Amino acid sequence: MDYEILAERARAALITAAMRRSTLTYGELARAIDFDPDVPVGHHMNRILDLVSQECIDRSEPSLAPLVVNERTGEPGKGYRDGGEPWHKSVRRCFHAWPPV
Numbered sequence: 001m002d003y004e005i006l007a008e009r010a011r012a013a014l015i016t017a018a019m020r021r022s023t024l025t026y027g028e029l030a031r032a033i034d035f036d037p038d039v040p041v042g043h044h045m046n047r048i049l050d051l052v053s054q055e056c057i058d059r060s061e062p063s064l065a066p067l068v069v070n071e072r073t074g075e076p077g078k079g080y081r082d083g084g085e086p087w088h089k090s091v092r093r094c095f096h097a098w099p100p101v
Contacts, residue, residue, distance in 0.1 A: 001036075001044065007051035009033035014052065014064035018098035023091070025071040062097050066090035 013032040017024050024032065030041050033048070045068070053063040066087055070077050076087060085093075 001039075003044075003047055003051055006033050006035065006044075006048045007055065010048050011052050011055060011064065014067050014094075015098050017067050018064065018094040019100050021095050021100070023067045023069045023074075025069055026077065027071060029068055062090065062093040064094055067094055 010029060010033050013024065013029060026041055026045055029035075030037075030045065035041065035044070049065045049068060053065050056063045066076060068077075069075055
């Protein structure tokens with residue numbers, strides 16, 4: 001599994017979501033990046049989102065990870081680390097960083 005390629009695809013999908021002022025469920029993101037549907041998403045998505053977050057840090061951007069939510073709760077999963085900022089505030093920072101076109 002090439003996590004770097006999946007992270008690049010995830011970053012693009014999440015930037016699009018930010019520009020649309022929306023979130024994506026883990027399943028929606030998995031489909032958007034052509035993640036193998038026969039493989040449980042679980043820890044793989046955490047690894048992908050960690051890479052996306054690191055890319056954002058390297059670019060001095062807010063992390064895009066807060067835009068990925070659980071389908072049932074509408075909030076991030078257990079692996080999400082908030083960095084001391086409330087989740088909803090992190091989402092708004094993404095929306096401001098990537099304005100609609």
